Amino acid sequence: MEFGLSEEQDMLKTMARDFLTKECPKAHVRKMMDDEIGYAPALWKKMADLGWQGLVFPEEFGGSAMNFRDLAVLSEEMGRALIAAPFFSTVMLFGLPILQHGSDHLKREFLPKIANGEMVGTLALLEADGDFWADGIRAKALKRGNHYLISGAKMFVTDAKAADYFLVAARTQATDDPENNITLFLVDAKEWGVYVGKLKTMDMIRKQYEVTFSNVNVPASHIVGELNGGWQIIKQIAVQANAQLCAEMIGGGDWVLETTVAYCKDRVAYGAPIGSYQGLKHRLADMYMELEHARPLMIRAVEYVREARTDAELAVSMAKSYCADVYEMLTNNGVQLHGGIGFTWDHDMHLYFKRARWSANSFGNPTYHRDLIASQLEKQLL
Secondary structure (H helix, E strand, C coil), X not given: CCCCCCHHHHHHHHHHHHXXXXXXXXXXXXXXXXXXXXXXXXXXXXXXXXXXXXXXXXXXXXXXXXXXXXXXXXXXXXXXXXXXXXXXXXXXXXXXXHXXXXXXXXXXXHXXXXXXXXXXXXXXXXXXXXXXXXXXXXXXXXXXXXXXXXEEEEEEEECHHHCCEEEEEEECCCCCCHHHCEEXXXXXXXXXXXXXXXXXXXXXXXXXXXXXXXXXXXXXXXXXXXXXXXXXXXXXXXXXXXXXXXXXXXXXXXXHHHHHHHHHHHXXXXXXXXXXXXXXXXXXXXXXXXXXXXXXXXXXXXXXXXXXXXXXXXXXXXXXXXXXXXXXHHHHHHHHHCHHHHHCCCCCHHHHHHHHHHHHHCCCCHHHHHHHHHHHHHHHHC
């Protein structure tokens, strides 16, 4: 396994950092925090012109035919910049499931529009209890001829206000096994019966919403994957999304560490930079070491997903549980080592503090993933 970057990936990383530094500075991010939709169409179009939205799509669908590791390089830089754009929801939660499980006509209808920056999509999965498990999905899809009527409420839907389409998980038949009767539907956000209400959540950049579907009419041709076979696709979405979230967390952690080290060099107390004091040196060293331990776990998880290995889920759970803890630790120390200013609205550190909590709890928190790791290792021993 190659842990370093190829020449092409290094160029992608440099280009992405330069672009985001210029086009998505923190002033723009803060402006989008107050924006109802949460992103600027002009920036979204510039990203599409660079080929980002279609990075891993085949060329026949307007993509660049790059791989999952390349996408992680981009995700890392987006996490570092806290990009205010629906890239994660559109590409990871919406586009990839269509690419991997959609019919040919769905791929040709949706993927070129995503690649060209003409469409925003997201996944509508969680419901009232907010838990990531099959039994938590209660929305229903009733068959009426060659259409389905979807009813139910979805919670914590990322970028729902910006979305043109939703990938909705709903139950299509009654069975004893809650994992065997879930189907994924592509639902037009402009369809009658779709209602979007904003939620007040910690991360004000990656906005989340409650979306209610009231007898929304969806053609049977808009089913992604097999009828009643949606849960396995959802599990795959979670594995892939968590791998990219780990890359985002590494990128954000880089910013937190670099910013904190720079502040400790500049801030003078009792006649010396605070970074010269041994107690703070130790904390900075711990931050660096934890981040460097997390990075290879992230790379390993991404590579296992790229190679479609059977143990990819285990590798991703190991990375998610560790990277999430490390990112939270880094932001805790980042806020504390900045002293009073670290707690103020004017400083950017609190944005990373909040993103760390959002990332840690999306698609399973560290405790959830450690339970998965223990369960899988136990199976190997039997």
